[in-house]
Amino acid sequence: MGYDERFGLRATVGEDDSLHDECGVFGVWAPGRDVARITYFGLHALQHRGQESAGIAVGNGKSVLVRKDRGLVSQVFTDADLSALSGKAAIGHVRYGTAGGGGFDAAQPHFSLIDDVTIALAHNGTLVNTSGVRRELVQMGVPFRSETDSEVACELIGYFTKKSGHLRVGIRHAMQMIEGGYAMVLLRENALYAFRDPNGIRPLVIGALGTEGWVVASETCALDIVGATFVRDVRPGEIVRISDGGILSEQGIEPRPEAQCIFEDVYFSRPDTVVRGRSVYSMRYEMGRQLAREAPVDADLVIGVPDSGMPPAEGFASQSGIPFGEGLIKNRYVARTFIQPTQEMREMGVRMKLNALSDNVAGRRVVMVDDSIVRGTTSKQIVRMLKEAGATEVHVRINCPEVVWPCFYGIDTDVQRQLISANKGVDEVRDYIGADSLAFLSLEGLRRCVPECGYCDACYTGRYPVRIPEAFSAGKFLDGFAPTFPYDDGGEASVPPVADVRMDAPRD
Ligand code: SF4
Structure with missing residues (x-):
């Protein structure tokens, strides 16, 4: 019961009987092309991943502009909106939120001001350890607009970027602190970034727009709709940076045992999406x-x-x-219904x-x-x-x-x-x-x-690839159920206080 939003009553009902992915992300680097419309079409292809809100941010070389709101992609953007969003790169997001509630402020991309540079971030996944980090950032005077984990990631990247003076260093340090499943795209005025959790839980692929640019997306079906060809997956723990200088890759955090979400193949991804050379249709x-x-x-x-x-x-x-x-x-x-x-x-x-x-x-x-x-x-x-x-x-x-x-x-x-x-x-x-x-x-x-690869199958087995902090999982397991964490040593991940993190030498 996945991509068809048949039972999409959840927003107000809270009793919807289906699983929902929490989002889809898209990004494009294509100077000279209509990047906002390319993103609009890409988001259409990913609409099954989230129907609560949609947003697009464009980078025009000088600044980043964001338009987002509640609703389907077709409801949020008018032709005039898209015409006003011109630039050389863009990111987009469709949201099905659980953590942090709904509403405009939870809609993505989130944006953060780093001195005079604006960044926008779009996130698919859930971070399991952001409550403490959020508290610290609030104490440091960082303002938050929502309760979402995505905004914490955005502000954390902003904090480390300010401290180091380099955005890639900021992303790298944030990746070393956040835990969970995530596929993120981030935009500044002159560059597009894509990065993925070290277990590769949530999907993220790279495509080429001929010789004119690059696309990143949650699923290959979003490459097809904009005429891009699949190049490869963003690797677990990798940071990809696309700018006038071309496409660069670095390992932001060491990869861990691969744990791709098996439910993507069972039910979330669109049947025409291809994973490791096989269509989701053929797998089903x-x-x-x-x-x-x-x-x-x-x-x-x-x-x-x-x-x-x-x-x-x-x-x-x-x-x-x-x-x-x-x-x-x-x-x-049938559109989403907001009924009692x-x-x-x-x-x-x-x-x-x-x-x-x-x-x-x-x-x-x-x-x-x-x-x-x-x-x-x-x-x-x-x-x-x-x-x-x-x-x-x-x-x-x-x-x-x-x-x-x-x-x-x-x-x-x-x-x-x-x-x-x-x-x-x-x-x-x-x-x-x-x-x-x-x-x-x-x-x-x-x-x-x-396909043969490392999978997360925790919802069937209780074997979780990333440890769930007790503060996050309290009250969420029934008595008598003890989850296992096969890839760690049994200790809670220790995350240093944000202010104590030492900046290494910038690499960009
Ligand atoms: S396979 Fe893992 S990531 Fe996917 S739905 Fe189940 S628990 Fe979540």
């Missing part, structure tokens, strides 16, 4: 095939829950020999976006393939909808394992009690959602369907 198709091998069922029709359940449903059908068909029709024109969180309104929210196709499902035993079950409330409603439309049996198949553990690296499920599979076994979940049978893809099966 394989997940469906593997699911049919692991959890076969006697049925008449395989349907997918639009949009992200469709490729695995096709794969399930091809492997099982059961015909694939449409069973749920999605209304693609009553049960009636929640149910209406699902029905506004999905309806069962009784012509296809009536009198049939249906396999319904979906990408995840979070709270279970939406699955329950869809199963009921299919039965009311005449399906004689509904067998639910999920193309990933049970989501049992909270995520602290950029997804909005950071409280374990929200997760139905943390509280109930498979049979209990099946009973709750009213399905005739329920099965999840195994972790081993999932790993067979995605």
Whole structure:
């Protein structure tokens, strides 16, 4: 239930039954081109990663201009806005926020003044250790406009840049202090920077705009829309700097064991995005095939829950020999709704976006393939909808394992009690959602369907690649659940006070 924002009631309801990524980022360096419009189109391609707010900043050689607001990309920018944002480079952001609330001030890019230089920062991910850093910066007189971790990163970079006189040194020192999952793009008047957490949890890719410039984006689908060709990923811990002098790379922080978010492949990324040479579509198709091998069922029709359940449903059908068909029709024109969180309104929210196709499902035993079950409330409603439309049996198949553990690296499920599979076994979940049978893809099966690399799979296993400070995770795990941190020595990461950090010799 990822990129389609079907159940996008969360902003005011707080009970939305789907996982949400916390953002998408885009950046372009292309002097002589309309960088604001290129960014606008890039953000359109990333709209599935966040629908609460959108923003663009441009650097015109003298200063940085920012336009941002709540709403979809198409709602935030008018033609006149884009025309007013001329420059040689730009960054953009779409936000689905959890930490730090919503509203204009949480919209990105954030900007910070470093003496007479303005920087703008756009961030995808979550930082787990910024509360202490924020307190210190506030004590030092740094003003904050929001409660977001992204603004802390922006101000921290500004602080170290002031202290060292060099922006890359500022970024490097900030990277050495912040922990979590992050992919960031940063703009000053004459340069674009892109950098990524040392485990590579959140995605970030580089593309070439012919010989005219460079693009960085959360996913390759945003390169395609602006006519850029994929060059490579931004490496874990790397800082990329693009300016009139060309493209430069340096290792901002030593890479740690790779831990790319596996949920990007299962559900967040767009199917036409390519990861390590493979389309997300093809991976999801394989997940469906593997699911049919692991959890076969006697049925008449395989349907997918639009949009992200469709490729695995096709794969399930091809492997099982059961015909694939449409069973749920999605209304693609439903905007975000800001309605009261009553049960009636929640149910209406699902029905506004999905309806069962009784012509296809009536009198049939249906396999319904979906990408995840979070709270279970939406699955329950869809199963009921299919039965009311005449399906004689509904067998639910999920193309990933049970989501049992909270995520602290950029997804909005950071409280374990929200997760139905943390509280109930498979049979209990099946009973709750009213399905005739329920099965999840195994972790081993999932790993067979995605490229070979290091993955974070903490939401299935509780093995977290980055230690979660107790102050951040307090109250977020259920009793009896003990997360593990396979890559560290068991101690809390010690971060020196901001004011005590010694500046090394500037390298730029
Ligand atoms: S915990 Fe899950 S959703 Fe979060 S980064 Fe890891 S794999 Fe992705």
